[in-house]
Amino acid sequence: xxxxxxxxxxxxxxxxxxxxxxxxxxxxxxxTHPLLQSFEMIFACKKCKKCFRKxxxxxxxxxxxxPHCDNHFVLDAITPKAAITIEAxxxxxxxxxxxxxxxxxxxxxxxxxxxxxxxxxxx
Numbered sequence: 001x002x003x004x005x006x007x008x009x010x011x012x013x014x015x016x017x018x019x020x021x022x023x024x025x026x027x028x029x030x031x032t033h034p035l036l037q038s039f040e041m042i043f044a045c046k047k048c049k050k051c052f053r054k055x056x057x058x059x060x061x062x063x064x065x066x067p068h069c070d071n072h073f074v075l076d077a078i079t080p081k082a083a084i085t086i087e088a089x090x091x092x093x094x095x096x097x098x099x100x101x102x103x104x105x106x107x108x109x110x111x112x113x114x115x116x117x118x119x120x121x122x123x
Contacts, residue, residue: 002026006080009073010066013042013051020044047071 002008002022011020014027016036021027027035044051048069064074 004079006078007075008046009071009075010043010045013044015040043073045069045071045073 004023004025008022011022013020014031014035015038016033017031019027019031021030024035039056041054041056042051043054043066045066045068048066048071050066050068052067054063065072
């Protein structure tokens with residue numbers, strides 16, 4: 001799982017050490033040598049788990065899809081951003097956690113069975 005790119009669709013086999021990485025930063029963090037660049041890249045689709053080769057010199061729009069399952073793996077990378085959020089369910093689905101101050105709580109009228117002293121008074 002790549003911590004640099006949230007929507008990584010393929011893993012790339014590096015030509016220098018022949019290990020699988022999701023991005024260039026993952027290779028730089030775990031290895032001591034620089035990444036060797038080549039024009040033939042080997043990908044592993046994360047959807048169908050099958051490997052395929054692509055020649056970067058002749059990369060066309062049709063090459064943006066996995067040849068086995070047609071998974072579109074060339075996407076704009078979404079990088080994680082720091083944010084402060086409330087971890088709860090979607091309020092549009094379940095609004096029980098929200099409190100509406102416009103609706104006043106109904107006050108219950110005292111009854112004869114209440115243990116308060118004011119209830120015993122008549123009049």
